[in-house]
Amino acid sequence: MKHELFEHYQMQVNELSMLGGYQSFWIRNKVYFLVPVGKFQEEELVEMKKLSDFMMEQGDLSIASFVPNVQGYYVSEIQNTNYCLLRAMRQADRQAVSEGKELALFHRRGRLYPDEITELSRIGEWRALWEKRLDQLEKFWQGRLANHPVTSFEKLFIDSFPYYLGLAENAIQYVVDTELDDEPQLADAATICQQRFTPQTWQRTKRLKVPVEWVYDHASRDLAEWIRHTYEESGNEAEEIIMQFLQDYESEGPLSAFGWRLLFARLLFPLRYFETVEGYYLSRNEEQKSIYQDHLEKIISEAKQTEQFLGGFYKMIRLPIEKLGIREIDWLSI
Numbered sequence: 001m002k003h004e005l006f007e008h009y010q011m012q013v014n015e016l017s018m019l020g021g022y023q024s025f026w027i028r029n030k031v032y033f034l035v036p037v038g039k040f041q042e043e044e045l046v047e048m049k050k051l052s053d054f055m056m057e058q059g060d061l062s063i064a065s066f067v068p069n070v071q072g073y074y075v076s077e078i079q080n081t082n083y084c085l086l087r088a089m090r091q092a093d094r095q096a097v098s099e100g101k102e103l104a105l106f107h108r109r110g111r112l113y114p115d116e117i118t119e120l121s122r123i124g125e126w127r128a129l130w131e132k133r134l135d136q137l138e139k140f141w142q143g144r145l146a147n148h149p150v151t152s153f154e155k156l157f158i159d160s161f162p163y164y165l166g167l168a169e170n171a172i173q174y175v176v177d178t179e180l181d182d183e184p185q186l187a188d189a190a191t192i193c194q195q196r197f198t199p200q201t202w203q204r205t206k207r208l209k210v211p212v213e214w215v216y217d218h219a220s221r222d223l224a225e226w227i228r229h230t231y232e233e234s235g236n237e238a239e240e241i242i243m244q245f246l247q248d249y250e251s252e253g254p255l256s257a258f259g260w261r262l263l264f265a266r267l268l269f270p271l272r273y274f275e276t277v278e279g280y281y282l283s284r285n286e287e288q289k290s291i292y293q294d295h296l297e298k299i300i301s302e303a304k305q306t307e308q309f310l311g312g313f314y315k316m317i318r319l320p321i322e323k324l325g326i327r328e329i330d331w332l333s334i
């Protein structure tokens with residue numbers, strides 16, 4: 001790999017190490033890391049580069065930029081895999097601001113992007129994407145039901161799916177109602193988000209922000225995924241952590257009623273359930289399948305607790321829903 005890096009980039013690499021799951025190396029005060037990009041279309045990578053360049057122009061020094069190879073291209077084939085090489089400045093080890101504030105500032109800059117984004121855009125598409133995913137899993141469930149489940153995982157899936165179907169339909173309807181009832185504000189303009197934002201996303205890359213992990217969406221995407229992950233990791237102890245995170249975020253970028261409703265809809269959609277079932281059936285590895293089964297058992301065993309968390313979410317974060325005209329889902333509060 002060192003030899004091929006020299007061939008493609010004329011860089012003498014002494015040592016490769018891992019940074020947030022990426023192979024990386026240092027040259028003076030800059031870190032370089034190789035990102036496999038085989039799953040992306042060329043048009044997606046072009047948009048990622050444009051967003052990365054823009055964010056650097058806005059003065060965000062934590063953004064990783066794309067490095068061209070000796071032929072002037074941004075994709076190189078190394079060891080039969082297509083990679084992009086990204087470069088970033090070394091960041092101070094100590095976090096200058098809280099993660100909530102840093103995310104709000106990141107979103108604020110991202111909203112200023114002046115050109116159209118098409119390939120990476122997910123804004124306004126949640127409903128269609130969720131409906132498609134739900135339809136696919138429902139058809140698959142019907143097929144498994146007709147074949148009579150054999151394994152313990154299949155029995156769990158067959159029994160639990162109607163409940164999660166209902167939850168997903170509630171989330172889709174909540175998005176529909178939000179778009180009908182509420183007017184988006186300036187704060188609801190599309191911005192740069194992470195594909196899946198968790199408390200580890202920026203920590204694992206030492207606060208560097210990696211453009212291949214980005215999509216263009218509503219800011220509530222990042223907030224909801226961070227909250228979902230934090231709740232799943234910490235359960236009822238997550239309340240104070242979530243409150244602090246949202247307060248920090250809102251000190252720099254307050255959400256509108258429209259934004260709060262989208263955030264709640266995303267929390268309501270049973271993403272982990274879908275990922276676990278899909279992951280199990282796509283996996284060819286028995287050990288991996290066993291892990292997915294453990295995940296599914298955990299999700300189902302904690303369903304009532306999760307329901308209570310969702311039912312009490314607006315109250316927990318002390319959101320004045322009557323003043324904002326936000327509707328709760330009645331059955332969650334029972």
